[in-house]
Amino acid sequence: MCFARGTELVFPSAPILQGIRQQILQRGLPTYSTAPISLTDLDTFDAAYLTNSIDPALPVATINGTTYEPHPESADLIAQAYATQPPQAI
16 A cells, blocks of 8 residues: 655555565655554545555545545556566566
């Protein structure tokens, strides 16, 4: 999961296992940050995305009553970051 403020992407910092998709996106981003994100922080972001094996950045519509509209700036940034990472043979 990541959040966007303009073209700044923020990944929640927590004791979690980073997913492969998140690692791939982070390698392709020029900059990003990690920070603790609480429920009271949700309305400070323009968008939220799930990063998983199905979709590099699936937009989230609502979290705990905070609604997010489509955000082309951050969606484009994520798509570009993912596109810079070549596929790897298994």
